[in-house]
Amino acid sequence: MRRKHHKTDSKTVSESTVCTAQTYAVLSPVFTEFANSMALYILRHRRASIRGKSMSFRSIGVLAALFCAHSLNVSAAADTHIDESRIWIAQAHYQDVQAVREIAPYFTHMRVDRAQQTVTVETDALGIRHMREAGMQVEINLAATARMNVRDRALTTGNPDSIPNYACYQTVAETQASQDAFVASYPTLASVIDIGPSWARSQNSANGFRLRVLKITNQATDSATAKPKFFYMSGLHAREYAPVGVNLGLAHWLLDNYGIDADATWLVDHNEFHLLMQANPDGRIIAETGKYQRKNTDNISGICTGTQTSSHQLGVDLNRNFPFHWNTTAGQGSSGTKCNETFRGPTASSEPETQNIVTYLATIFPVHPPVVAGQAAPDDYAGMFLDMHSNAELVLWPWGDTPTHSPNDAAYVAFGRRMAYFNNYSPEQSDSLYPTDGASDDNAYGTFGVPAFTIELDGTGFFEDCTSFQNTTLPANLAALRYAARTLHAPYKLPQGPDALNVKVSASRVVIGSPITLSASIDDTRYNQSNGTQTIYAITAATATVDALPWEAAALPIAMNAVDGAFDSSSEAVNAVLDTSLLTPGKHLIYMQGSNSSGASGPPAATFLQVVAFDDNIFYDGFQ
Ligand SMILES: [Zn+2]
Incomplete structure (x- = not known):
């Protein structure tokens, strides 16, 4: 059965208002920690704010009852007695879309429910304060937060060569080993291309990583006629585990089924798949320890001192650093503040990871200028660009920095809705509610005219649990990708x-x-x-x-x-x-x-x- 859109949201909201014995058991570790913090707070202030109304409490017991009955107002969560780095799933109602635009530079991957006029984010106390400063009434979804915390708690222990409790995802080292294993198993179909250093490697050859593209095509069918190219990257935002898993899944499907499945066979014979699996390996090794690192680790351009948290972290947001339309929305679609999650970098394409990707794209995609001037890319343009993220459940297409439709909009709408049939995410233009500038998909489309999409995966968390990933996210998105691959000859036309x-x-x-x-x-x-x-x-x-x-x-x-x-x-x-x-x-x-x-x-x-x-x-x- 296909999942109803935003089922997750409605389910978690309803659960958060009911306290059964079962949910209390799940919540109790969180509650104990939370109640301790609240007790300290109450002892000092003798007041706590629940749902915006000031109330006094005689005992924690009263609070416990309220904990079960209501979502707590965030002013408690944001109090200094609570760990500032603690991650919450916070939801706010908005009256005016302007409030969503106001908080956009602080977050990405906000889950926006237009019908309910709510925005949901996975963030810490500072992020919640940003929402309140925009005039939003913020509530913590305790049930969803508890489920996330139960999953994440085990991250602090375990085997350093894998991600504890997330056995379905590979580390940077494991991903590189998988790429090498593909080449060893399928030497005539797979090769690895080194496209340049990460930021840390560019500073010191003993640190960091090389960015590696796994190229899949039947080398025996290479000829003078260029094959359509599918460039697909994942992991640009380090903490998003699932997109790398889907990318590896596509490589497995293409290679393990070559000569067995007819579609896998002709797709590998007639196309090239360029899979940049770990686009931000420096950030990823931090995220593999359970931290919410999103950006790269550039601590010169993106220096950020103090305790590192989700909302206060070093580095540059690589998906705001691309040169096409960099910093075009007066701070609405990216941030100039170094510690912010969407810090765009000091200049366009300032980061080695961005430079590597931009340079590599120019070697595989023909240029069709000038899309930005309003001239549509030709509808027989072959090939496709895809940047996969999590976790807002969206299929997005350009433009991201303006709500004006691109000259290829009708083709984007049709193709986006075709892919979204398979994963059941919302198909929409990237800037349908709030802008992003310097993003990878606008850069690919604006520079080359290539059909360019961003897919945001499942909304259960940046560290999506393996059951959800393997049962739903992976198969649904592999189906979308297999469909997309069959259109590579002319993605602006065939989906219609x-x-x-x-x-x-x-x-x-x-x-x-x-x-x-x-x-x-x-x-x-x-x-x-x-x-x-x-x-x-x-x-x-x-x-x-x-x-x-x-x-x-x-x-x-x-x-x-x-x-x-x-x-x-x-x-x-x-x-x-x-x-x-x-x-x-x-x-x-x-x-x-x-x-x-x-x-x-x-x-x-x-x-x-x-x-x-x-x-x-x-x-x-x-x-x-
Ligand atoms: Zn992302």
Whole structure:
């Protein structure tokens, strides 16, 4: 079953107002710590502020009852007796979107529920104060905070070579070892490209890391014709564990299924995947110890003294440091304060990590200027840029620093809603509520014209627990990425056509000359319609091709029929009979593709067909 959007929010809010024995058991460690702090506070001040009203308490027992009955007003949490570095899940109601814009420079990945007019952040006491200064009534979601803390408590102990209690995620060292293992296992499909040093390595060759791209393509099919490139990075924000896990998951799917799964095979034959898994390794090794490090560790440009917390940390926010439209929103979309989470750096592209990425993109993407002047990138632009983050549950596209639509907006909306069908995140333009400047997706689109997206993963926490990651986030987003990969030939066009599902042959192995039946379901309905409405069209045609993608010169399209006799619906079962008398013995790829009444053809999907010269089954059957 697909998850309802923002189910997490409504669920946690309702739980936070009910105290059963079960939830008390979960909350009790948090409560004990919280109550101790509150006791100190009350002893000194004899007052505590609950839901904005000042009340006196005779005992902690009264507080305990209130703890169960209500979400506590944050003025208690923000009191100095409570650990300033402690992370809370805080929610605030806003009347005016201006308040959201006001706090945007302090946070990223705010979860905004437009219908309820709430904003939810994972932050510390300082972050909560910023929200209150913007006039917001802030409440702590104690149930969600407790669940997060139970998960995170074990981070302080354990094996230094992995992330304790988060066995599904890899450290920087483990990620590099995985990349090397891919190359060792698949030397003709995978290679590692060193794209330059991290900030720490640039300062001292004994420190830090090299940034490494895992490139996946079938080197045997390299030719003069350029293959579409899919650049996909993760870990730009160090504390976001899950995006790196999804990136590794895509590499596994492509490589482990090559020659086994027809789609994985043609995708690796016809495209290049450039996977920058750990884009901010210096920050990541801090985050691997359970700290909320988001930025890199540049303590010269981003010097920040004092206790390091989520809202007060050294370094530069790499996703505000990209050169295209750097610092364009007068401080609304990034911060000039060094300790802030969104500190943009002293100059555009000041950080080595940013420079490495910008330089590398220029080696793989052709430039199509000037998108910023309002001229659309050509709709047959091949390739795609993706930056994956967590945890706001969004599929985002440019622009991020202005609510004005880009000249390719219609194509972005269609493609974004197609991907969001799979992960059920909200599809929207990046600056639909508040701006960000100097971000990676605007830079890629604005500089090259390449289709550029940011996907924000599941909203349960920056350190998403492994059960949620493996059961929901990973499979849902791999499905979105497999879909995106099938559009790489023309991502501005193909998503506007219908998808090809259940692509099959009636027998996976045939003797030359035996006819077989090809079948598929051509479907135009798969859009996420949660944020606006995408028009769905009737299917008008379907074709099959053998060993050539439908847009290749060698393709000989075979018309497929509507099984019910007429192409008149947005979802059609289709079939065709394939004469195999002209096929050579061996393994063939059969592609199928549909078109709709808007005139758009969708991304193809494939299946294998094994053709043999004579039927040797008798030998297997008779002499095994
Ligand atoms: Zn991020």
